[in-house]
Amino acid sequence: MSQKISRRVMLKGVGVTMALPWLESMSGWGNGAGSTPSAAAHPRRFAALFMGNGISPKNWSAKGAGADMELSKSLEPLAALRPRLNVISGLFNKHATGVGIHPGQTGNILSGAALQKGAVLRGGVSVDQVLAAHFGDETAQPSLVLGCEQPITGYHESNFSMAYSSHISWQNANSPVPMEVYPSLAFDSLFDNQGSRRTLSILDRVQEQTAALNQQVSHADRAKLDEYLTSVREVEKRVERTRAHKDRADEKASDRGRPTLTMPRPDNGLPEDIREHMRLMCDIIALAFQTDKTRVATLLLCRDLSGLFYPFLDVRTAHHPTSHEDNSDAYERVTRYYVSQLAYLAGRLAAMPEGDTTVLDNSCLLFVSNMWSGSQHDSGKLPVLLVGGLGGQIATGRVLDYTGRGDDNRKICSLYLSLMNRMGVKADHFGDAAEPLAGF
Numbered sequence: 001m002s003q004k005i006s007r008r009v010m011l012k013g014v015g016v017t018m019a020l021p022w023l024e025s026m027s028g029w030g031n032g033a034g035s036t037p038s039a040a041a042h043p044r045r046f047a048a049l050f051m052g053n054g055i056s057p058k059n060w061s062a063k064g065a066g067a068d069m070e071l072s073k074s075l076e077p078l079a080a081l082r083p084r085l086n087v088i089s090g091l092f093n094k095h096a097t098g099v100g101i102h103p104g105q106t107g108n109i110l111s112g113a114a115l116q117k118g119a120v121l122r123g124g125v126s127v128d129q130v131l132a133a134h135f136g137d138e139t140a141q142p143s144l145v146l147g148c149e150q151p152i153t154g155y156h157e158s159n160f161s162m163a164y165s166s167h168i169s170w171q172n173a174n175s176p177v178p179m180e181v182y183p184s185l186a187f188d189s190l191f192d193n194q195g196s197r198r199t200l201s202i203l204d205r206v207q208e209q210t211a212a213l214n215q216q217v218s219h220a221d222r223a224k225l226d227e228y229l230t231s232v233r234e235v236e237k238r239v240e241r242t243r244a245h246k247d248r249a250d251e252k253a254s255d256r257g258r259p260t261l262t263m264p265r266p267d268n269g270l271p272e273d274i275r276e277h278m279r280l281m282c283d284i285i286a287l288a289f290q291t292d293k294t295r296v297a298t299l300l301l302c303r304d305l306s307g308l309f310y311p312f313l314d315v316r317t318a319h320h321p322t323s324h325e326d327n328s329d330a331y332e333r334v335t336r337y338y339v340s341q342l343a344y345l346a347g348r349l350a351a352m353p354e355g356d357t358t359v360l361d362n363s364c365l366l367f368v369s370n371m372w373s374g375s376q377h378d379s380g381k382l383p384v385l386l387v388g389g390l391g392g393q394i395a396t397g398r399v400l401d402y403t404g405r406g407d408d409n410r411k412i413c414s415l416y417l418s419l420m421n422r423m424g425v426k427a428d429h430f431g432d433a434a435e436p437l438a439g440f
Contacts, residue, residue, distance in 0.1 A: 011213065013205030015195035019140065019291035021228045022354040025217040042354045043138075044391050044423050045289045045363040046131055047297040048110060049342055050168050052304035053323035054374040055383045056335040062087040066397035074332055077340035081387055083397045084346070084360065088384040088440075090402035091412040094432050096370065100158030101377040106304040106370040107164025112413035112431025113173070117159040124431065126170045127416040129177065132296045134425045139294050145169045146186055146281045147179040147300035149308060150261045150268060156305075165304035179300065181261070181270060183280040184243035187235065190288055199243065203233055224353070228290070235283045238276065245269050274308055278341050286348040289359050301341055304370055310334055323374025331374070339385075342367045346387045363388040364419060368412075382412060393422035400439065409438060 009026070011018040020026070022042070059074040069082040078085055095114040096105040107115050113124025132143035151166030167176030180186045187193070191202055203210070210229065214222050246260075249269030253260040266272035271280070278301060285297045302308050306319035313333045315322055322331050342365060349360035367385040372378045381403065389396050402410035413431030418440050420427055428434065 009213070011206035011209045013202070013207075013209070015193065015197050016202050016205050017192040018202065018206055018232070019293050021224065021290045021352065023217055023221040023224060024355070025221045042357060042362045042391060043292050043295050044393070045295040045297075045359070046128065046366070046390075046419065046423060047285055047289070047299065047345070047363065048128055048168065048366045048368065049299045049301055049345070050109065051335075051338045051367070051369045052106065052165070052300075052302050052306045053320055054326060054369050054371040054378070055338075056326055056332040057373050058327055059332045059335065060383055061089075062399045065399065069397065069399065074335040074339055075385075077336060077343040078346075078385070078387070081343060081346050081350075084350075084387055084389065086386040086394070086396055086398050086400060088386065088400045088402070088415070090381050090405065090410050091384055091415060091437075092381050092407070092410055093379065093412050094407065096379045100156075100160065102158065102304050103156045103160035103162060103164035104158055105377070105379045107160070107167065107170075108431075109368060109370050110168050110298070110416070111170055112411070112416070112433065115160060115164055119161075121161055121163055121174050121176075123164070123170055124173055126168065126298075127420065127430065128169050128296050128298050129171050130420060130425060130427075130430070131423055132294075134423070135295045139292060141189070141288070141294040142296065143169070143177070144186070144190075144285060144288055144294050144297040145177040145179050146284070146297065147181045147303070148270075148274060148277045148281060149300065149303045149306060150181055150265075150270065151179065151303070152305070162305075166300075168300055169298045182242070182246055183271065183277065183284065184239050184246055186281065186284050187239045190284055190293055199240070201233070202236060203229055232287065235280065235287065238280055242269075242271050242276075242280065245271070274310070275312065279344065282341060282345040282348065286345060286352070286359075289349060289363060290352045301338055310337065313337060320374075326374045339367070342385060342387065349388070357391075360388050362391045364390040364394060366419075381410075384412070384415070390419075390422055394440075402437075411437075414438075415440060 056074050059072050061072040062069055064070045066083050095108055104115055108123050110126035111124035116122035136142045152162045154162050169177040171177045246269035249260050260268050271277040281299055288294050302319055308319045315330045346360055346365055350358050352359040365387040369383050372381050411433045413433035414437035417430040417433050418436040
């Protein structure tokens with residue numbers, strides 16, 4: 001019979017630290033003496049996934065409830081997750097309307113703040129960073145802020161900075177949180193992988209400690225630990241390919257005397273295949289949530305005014321111009337592909353057990369875009385999906401429609417306020433909302 005061991009036990013090697021997933025042999029969650037969750041409680045996590053330029057409006061709908069929910073074509077990737085899904089329509093972001101297109105509709109998607117035009121950035125703290133501050137003492141890393149497309153600079157014709165189009169996570173009114181777009185660097189951050197040996201296998205460097213831990217945990221936990229290490233190794237192998245590409249890109253950029261990220265893909269070292277890039281970033285979030293490295297993440301799948309291409313979808317133009325034909329079959333395929341990324345991350349979390357629950361059961365994944373229609377640049381309502389029950393705090397398997405309820409009753413910031421409250425942040429207002437979302 002194994003004895004309970006501290007949740008703070010980690011596997012450590014030369015220049016690397018591996019946090020561990022939930023194991024029945026461990027005594028609880030948290031990062032140190034300041035941790036508040038009881039041993040029986042599982043952490044609540046939040047992740048926001050963002051798709052720029054809207055969705056395919058005529059292919060975005062749902063009706064019914066639970067396992068019998070009927071999903072439209074673009075939402076079909078979520079079919080297996082219907083009992084854990086909420087499809088929410090009619091919400092809007094007041095300060096993103098009537099201000100001009102693109103940047104003014106994007107930089108406040110998670111804050112609801114009024115944005116300032118011109119050279120000085122001014123907006124508001126995003127909901128993910130409010131949560132990150134709340135959990136800061138309980139996890140090793142306050143949040144993960146990831147992206148699959150590099151930021152752009154300059155100004156839009158509306159006189160808003162393109163920084164608003166490039167970032168959804170904001171640490172204060174003036175500054176976005178630096179976004180990591182390289183999978184290799186995000187992976188290294190997750191495992192504190194540093195020094196000259198960072199290109200060597202993490203698992204090899206913690207091999208002795210792994211063997212010692214296997215002697216202390218239950219038979220069931222040994223199987224869970226082996227499954228976790230196998231997953232890490234699989235991600236590590238894929239990351240190493242992207243690391244080599246980045247190293248070559250850094251050398252080229254140095255020769256040309258310019259920052260690597262200002263070069264076009266793939267010369268900037270980002271994965272040329274966007275499918276692999278997105279999957280890797282989702283896998284890194286999943287590992288971070290599984291090990292309680294962080295409880296908060298954002299993933300900018302593509303920025304507003306995106307220049308990504310999708311040859312694998314038989315789409316001939318880049319994302320942004322394709323969104324101007326948002327009722328086309330091509331943009332429906334793009335929309336459905338992005339929804340499949342949410343389904344992929346949710347599926348990864350659903351496969352990670354935590355006692356009688358899963359990591360997905362204790363999480364809330366938000367999928368949102370900055371507008372409804374790319375052809376109309378219409379942000380009068382937003383496409384919103386939620387997956388996961390947040391440890392029983394959210395009823396799921398629902399279709400919620402706030403259209404026609406009046407602007408005061410359909411604020412997306414009211415949804416954020418509700419999520420904050422259910423994650424333990426007892427706030428009486430957020431953004432332009434002073435009340436939680438009614439009926440949620």
